[in-house]
Amino acid sequence: MASKKFLYVNRKAPHGSIYALESLEVVLIGAAFEQEVTLAFIDDGVYQLLKNQDSSAIGSKNFSPTYRALGDYDVNQIYVERESLELRGLTKEDLMPLTWEDEDDDWAEKDSIHVVSSAELAEVIEQQDVLLNF
Amino acid sequence: MASKKFLYVNRKAPHGSIYALESLEVVLIGAAFEQEVTLAFIDDGVYQLLKNQDSSAIGSKNFSPTYRALGDYDVNQIYVERESLELRGLTKEDLMPLTWEDEDDDWAEKDSIHVVSSAELAEVIEQQDVLLNF
Amino acid sequence: MKFSIMVNEGPYTHQASDSAYHFTAAALKAGHEIVRVFFYHDGVNNGTRLSIPPQDDRNVCTRWSELGQQHELELILCVAAAQRRGLLDEDEAKRAGKNSDNIAPGFEISGLGQLIDAGIQADRLVVFGD
């Protein structure tokens, strides 16, 4: 079966609704399918990657640490739209560091997060075969 | 039991979601309770009152004519925010005519819809006892 | 003070039910009276006894049942909203010729009039939704 390029488009804030958590569940399952996987975080979706999230006081599942495991699942193409960050007064430093180890480069630790312009993200979208929207 | 002033605040467009229809169901039931009832239509809520809605082609319940029955249930205080209409390129003429018959004025037919400014609507909100939000 | 609570969204999907739960628990702790918790729109989905959340997550539905039993709360699902969405008690299931029902202990199905009445009886009605 030919490999397809899957893009997960995340546009919703976490905690207020379940879309972020259930999107992450698809990504983790999907990682087993040997397709090319890319994640995009746009609009309020960028809030999913904020540091220091701790949902213990609202009693819901604390899924924020799971993003850091994505690298181990070979999910390391993570695009964040710069315009969305800027509008919200955020920079890359406000996001969790997400990294992966490059097998082909002596397991060097590399950054999974690419902060890109709208124009660059539009190209990423263009290259995909399947778009899943959350 | 003391009579209370109930305000139904409608801010969502009809058809895309069920809130408008289920709000109307509360209003109709509530009309039997002998409380003072006022309806406010703000933001996309003003679309609920547009003329010529016909949901037959999407196969969902065509509840738009029900608004015209509100007068018969003594629901005749209907406030529409002017700013919300204007932003959407609408005027009162785009809305269904909603009327009631005034028992104390020889059953004269009167207009139920009051198009008001934000400031006037703020005063209407101020006067209420219970706010129900849809 | 007397509170009524309205919950407009189902379990897990929106935070509304969680926020309403924490608010209700805090109000009870502060000694306030809860006249009624009224579940409307998708809120009726909080009343299912068939939910099986993951073990590392809270059980939204059971939690309402337990708070209800502990404090003798009225947990009311709107009948019209519930029927549309497939939430039934034993009586209604029987009446409609359905071979099973799914509402959880402590929840009751009743009419929309209970919402208006909740607004009349309480000093404050607080609405949680999407």
Add this chain to the structure above:
Amino acid sequence: MKFSIMVNEGPYTHQASDSAYHFTAAALKAGHEIVRVFFYHDGVNNGTRLSIPPQDDRNVCTRWSELGQQHELELILCVAAAQRRGLLDEDEAKRAGKNSDNIAPGFEISGLGQLIDAGIQADRLVVFGD
């Protein structure tokens, strides 16, 4: 052409399920193949057999069942999403010690892998949601 459809919202509350239904019916009418309809998030609530809509309204859940049986469609409810929200088939109900189940004829509960597979198998995946 081969289509897969994803439905992310429950019956009645959002139009997503209606739009997906009309789209699927139109695609079938045009001679296209539907690989699978995958119900996720609150979309799993479309799979209940306990819904009793008012007589003057469409029956969203039954309509999916019927379209499915007519065209031998795969109507898949995501198991994780379904368990959270209280949608169970007989096997799962038994396994979890629940005394009733509620899924409608024609619907099947399966894993999230079926969504990925739907994306792989189909020429087009169309998503309907809120």
Add this chain to the structure above:
Amino acid sequence: MTVLHIINKSPYERNSLDTCLRLARPDSAILLIEDGVYAVRAGSSASATLQQALEKHPVYALQPDLQARGVPTESLIDGIKVVDYDGFVELTTEYEKTQSWL
């Protein structure tokens, strides 16, 4: 690959149309469905945004959703094409993939 962008939200309620326009490339089209069709009315504050969209993309609106909402065809901004569900299906075959801005 060409994209059919699907917008189902009112432009007054959500930012999906704006975000779509920021990220849609010239060879892609826009389809307004559900509450997305409220954007089509000439003389509304969303019409400037839609005019902009029309300069770069074909824009379609779903007839059954217009009809349900009482948006008259004669109120439509010039250039918007109206389709039914059959046309919706056809559009998804003409473009290589769909992006639903939920």
Add this chain to the structure above:
Amino acid sequence: MTVLHIINKSPYERNSLDTCLRLARPDSAILLIEDGVYAVRAGSSASATLQQALEKHPVYALQPDLQARGVPTESLIDGIKVVDYDGFVELTTEYEKTQSWL
């Protein structure tokens, strides 16, 4: 009667905060909960709106929701008061009714 206005939506996603400010009278207060708390961050594009709000109304934000979302207390615009669920209940008793801008 005084009103406690409750905002549970992100200012980037919905217009509830803007509408609330248009319709809130001076003797009313604003409480940000759930995704509404994203409005509090100094230096964001919503901060101008919130500054405006603070000139007319007491503004509160719910601590458990700030914490869940990783919004640090030191990033808050000056003047916003932080409350927990007990404080939320207290606020609803201090104001004569609540308006949830769903």
